[in-house]
Amino acid sequence: MRAGILFSLAFFLCVFKVNSAPDPVLDVYWKKLRTGVEYIVMPTAQVGERGGIILGAMGNKTCPAGVAQLRTNEYGHPLTITPVNPKKGNPKKGVIRLSTDVNIKFSGSTICHESTVWKLEYDTAMRQYAVMVGGVKGNPGPETLDNWFKIEKTNNGYKFVYCPSVCTYCKVMCRNVGIVVDENGLQRLALSDDPLSVIFYP
Template identity: 70%
Template sequence: MKTIILFSLAFILCVFSSDSASDPVLDAFGKNLHAGVKYYALPAAGYGEYGGLVLKTGNRSCPAEVAQSRGDDNGLPLTFTPVNPKKGVIRLSTDVNVKFSGPTSCHQSNIWKLKYDKAMKEYAVVVGGVEGNPGPKTLDNWFKIEKTNVGYKFVFCPSVCSYCKKVMCRNVGIVLDEDGVQRLALSDDPSSYFFYRV
């Protein structure tokens, strides 16, 4: 009887430990995505017509909006910081901060965050978030990367706050605003990307 119990416990521990770490996110060449390393996020379909991700202020004031460029522009490089900064590899379905490299015209952080846009009537991705410091006050700063049939998508579904009551979980896709800018916002139609190391 003790042998059966020991084998059962060993099996449960083995299954639990293998599921505890999700698969790594891979770049376009099959290498692991690493924290703090610069990558371009380019559309998995339609590259040439649509480019990488950029910051736009358009006719509005700050914060700058995260948008998709037109044409074959690579956009701005991104870096990813996992919720546990000691982890060097970015993994699927885990909370990460997403950050543009370089300065912004708005003199604020380049960390992505979610903010409700009254004109669009959607939650849109802008910059000005806080890096790290997981909890209820920074909930809007955490995104996840999930696999699709043709690449990877960004998802807003933070799990950094276990006691927060209601957390939205939706895909991030391209939504056309009233100025014709292709902005990143919560959407039922996710956009897929490949990551290229800069």
């Protein structure tokens, strides 16, 4: 009898551990997002002038490049998403899950000869933190805090959040990523109280 109780308890704990992984992020066809697959990010509702997410020049400067949103209702540039540990907590390798640190990287290259991995950087002209490229892929730790983002649910889609947990002893800020118009009229991705709700097209 005692052995049966212990077996049942062990089975329950095992099932709970497997099911404790965060929910997967889904694309518009209800399929799980996976690392290595290219996705187009679009806003959930094209309110006003809102299109896809692109890699673009900031103002009159070609380099460094930043992350912005098209004003026209068009698709942006494809990107890939890589979790901090593709195997840990995932029944299948490479599933992108909610509330998990991820690197986000535009496909292709730039004329700036820099990485296209997203990173957070303080923009002195905007006087706030904006999403740029030039980040480091992988190597989680205090040296790469600026390169890690998370994906969370919204009422009608998902949002990007900056709240890295790759360093347990580091003091970090946690903010939504939204749209902020800079001095040149460019719709930039930056930390904001008003998150940009998005969906993913494979």
